[in-house]
Amino acid sequence: MEKATKNKRMSELLLILWAGGAALLSYSLVYALRKPYTAASFEGLTLFGTDYKVAVTTIQILGYVIAKFFGIKLISELKRENRFRFFVTSAIMAEVALIGFGVLSAPYNAAAMFFNGLSLGCMWGVIFSFIEGRKVTDMLASLLGVSMVFSSGIAKSFGLFAMNELNIDQFWMPAVIGGVALPLLVLMGYLLKRLPSPTQEDIELRNERVVLDSEGRRRLFLSFAPILTLLFIGNFMLLVLRDIKEDFLVLILDMSNQSSWLFAQVDTIVTLAILALFSAFVFFRSNIKTLMCLMGIVILSCITMAYVSFNYKALDLQPVVWLFIESLCLYIAYLTFQTIFFDRFIACFRIKGNVGFFIAIIDFIGYMGTVTLLSTKEFLNFDMEWFDMFNHMAFFVGAVCTVLFTIVATLIYKRYSLNNRNKTKNSKMDLFINPQYNTI
Template sequence: MKQLIKNRNLSEVLLILWAGGAALLSYSLVYALRKPYTAASFEGLEFFGSDYKVAVTTIQILGYVIAKFFGIKIISELKKENRFRFFVGSAVLAEAALVGFGLLDTHWNVIAMFVNGLSLGCMWGVIFSFIEGRKVTDILASLLGVSMVFSSGVAKSFGLFAMNEMHISQFWMPAVIGGFALPLLVLMGYMLKRLPQPTAEDIALRNERVTLDSKGRKVLFLKYAPILTLLFIGNFMLLVLRDIKEDFLVYILDMSNQSSWMFARIDTIVTLIILGIFALFIFFRSNIRALLWLMTLVIAGCLTMTYVSYHYDTLDLSPVMWLFIESLSLYIAYLTFQTVFFDRFIACFRIKGNVGFFIAMIDFIGYLGTVTLLSTKELLNIEVEWFALFNHIACGVGALCTVLFTVAGILIYRKYNATLEAKKADEMCVNAQYSM
C-alpha cells in the first residue's frame, strides 16, 4: 500500500514537472511573439496624426479582442485532437506578422501588428485546455498564470537588450526575438499534446470537462448570471489596468537610470511569490473553501492596490518598490481568475463545460475596454501624464473591485448552500420513494 501511494505521488510530481513546465514555457514564448515591441518608445513617430506607440498598441489589442470574441466559440468547442494544429498555426502566423512589421513602412506595418494580435488571441485558452480538470490543476494553472507576470518583464528586457546592446532596430527587434521563440514554442506545444488524459480520480475531484455549444453557453451563463456579471465587470477593470501597466510602463517610469533587466528582476520576484501562494491551494480538497479563500486573496490585493495608489505621496516609496507592490497586488487579483478560480468554480458546482469559455469571456470584455480607453485618448487628443493616470486608475479599480468581489463571494457562498440543500432534498425524495 505504501509503495502504491509512493508511486502515485511520484507520478503526480512528474506530471507537474512535465505539464507545468510546458505550460509555463509555452505562454512565456507566446509573450516573446507578442510583447517585445512594448520596450520600444517609437519617439517622434505618428500614425495618421496619432501617437505611433499608442496606435500600434491599440491596433494589436483590437486584433486580440476580435480573436477573444471568436475564441468564446472556438475554445469552448475546440476538440482535443485539433488543439495542437491550432496552436502551431497561430504561432507561425504571429511570427510572419512580426516579419511584416519589420519589412513594411510605418504607414502599413501597423496592420501587421493587428494580424499578430489576431493570431495569438486564443493561445491562452488552448494552452489551458491541455491542463484543466486535473487534481493538480491548481499548480499547473499557477505555473501557466505566473508565466504572464514573468514573461512581461522578460520580453521588455530582451527588447531593450536587443536594441541597446545588439543595435537591432526597434522595428525588426520583435521579429528577431520571435524567430528564436517560435521553434521552442512548437516543441512546448508538442509536449502538451503528449500529456496523459485526466484520470478517474481527476474527474471525481474536478468534474469531467466537455465542449460547450452556443445553447450550453447561454444556459450556463443564465444559471450563474449574478455571480458571473460581477466577476466579468471586475475583471474588465483589472485587465484594462494590467494592459496600461504592461504596454506603457516605459512611459510610466523613467528608465534612463535603470538597468535593462529591472523589469525582469521585479517580475521574477512577483512570480515566485504568486506561485508559492497559488500552489498552497492544492491542499484544499473542498472546492467551496478554495473559492472563498481565493476571493479573500483577491480582495486583499485590491485593497492594497488602492491604499498604495491613494497614499503614494505620503508613503514616499521608491519607483522600484512602488512597481513591486502594484505589480504584486494587481497580478494576485488578475491571475486568480485567469488560473485557478474557474477551474474550482466548475468543480464546485459540477458544471458541464470548460474553463476556456469563462476565460475567453473575461478577456474579450477586458480587452474591449482597453481598446476603448486608448482610442478615446487619441480621438480627444488628451495629453497624459502616465504615472499619475496609472495611480488614479489603480486607486479607483481597487476600490470598485473590492466591492464587486465581496458581493460575488457572498453570492457564491449562498449559491453553494442552496445547491447543497437542493441536493439533500432530492436525496430525501429518492429515499422516501424506496421506503414506500
C-alpha cells in the same frame, strides 16, 4: 500499499514537471511573439495624427479582441485532437506578422500588428485546455499564470537588450526575438499534446470537461448570470489596468538611469511570490473553501492596490517599491480568475463545460475596454502624465473591485449553501419514496 502510494506521488510530481513546465514555457514564448515591441519608444512617430506606439498597441489589441470574440466559440468547442494544429498555426502566423512589421515602412507597418494580435488571441485558452480538470490543475495553472507575470518583464528586457546592446533596429527587434522563440514554442506545444488524459480520480474531484455548443454556453451563463456578470465587470477593469501597465510601463516609469533588466528583476520576485501562494491551493480538496479563500485574497489585493495608489505621495515610496506592490496586487487579483478560480468553480458546481469558455469571455470584454480607453485618451487628447493616470486608474479599479468581488463571494457561498440544502432535501425525499433504502 506504501509502494503504490509512493508511485502515485511520483507520477503526480512527474506530471507537474512535464505539464507545468511545458505550460509555463509555452506562454512565456507566446509573450516573445507578442510583447517585445513594448520596449521600444518609437519617439517622433505618429500614425494619422495619433502617437505611433499608442496606435500600434491599439491595433494589436484590436486583433486580440476579435480573436477573443471568436475564441468564445472556438475554444469552447475545440476538441482534443485539434488543439496542437491550432496551436502551431497560430504561432507561425504571429511570427509572419512580426516579419511584416519589420519589412513594411513605418508608420504603416503598424497594420501588421493587427494580424499578430489576431493570431495569438486564443493561445491562453488553448494552452489551458491541455491542463484543466486535473487533481493537480491548481499547480499547473499557477505555473501557467505566473508565466504571464514573468514573461512580461523578460520580453521587455530582451527587447531593450536587443536594441541597446545588439543594435537591432526597433522595428526588426520583435521579429528577431520571435524567430528564436517560435521553434521552442512548437516543441512545448508538442509536449502538451502528449500529456495523458485526466484520470478517473481527476474527473471525480474536478468534474469531466466537455465541449460547449451555443445552447450549452447560453444555458451556463443564464444559470450563473448574477455571479458571472459581476466577475466579468471586475475582470474588465483588472485587464485594462494590467494592459496599460504592460504596454506603457516604459512611459510610466523613467528608465533612463535603470538597468535594462529591472522589469525582469521585479517581475521575477512577483512571480515567485504568486507561485508560492497559488501552489498552496493544491492541498485544498474542498472546492468551496478554495473559492472563498481565493476571493478573500483578491479582495485584500484590491484594497492594498487602492490604498497605495491613493496615498502614494504620503507614503513616499521608491519607484521600484511602488512597482513591486502594484504588480503583486494587480497580478494576484487578475491571475486568480485566469488560472485557479474557474477550474474550481466548475468543480464546485459540477458544471458541464470547460474553463476556456469563461476565460475567452472575460478577456474579450477586458480587451474591448483597453481599446476603448486608448482610443478615448488619444482622440480626446487628454493632457495627463502616464504615472498619474495609472495611479488614478489603480485606485479606482481597486476600490470598485473590492465592492464587486465582496458581492460575488457572498453570492457564490449562498448558491453553494442553497445547492447543499436542495441535495439534502432530495436525499430525504428519496428515502421516503423508496422505503427499501430505509433502515429499521
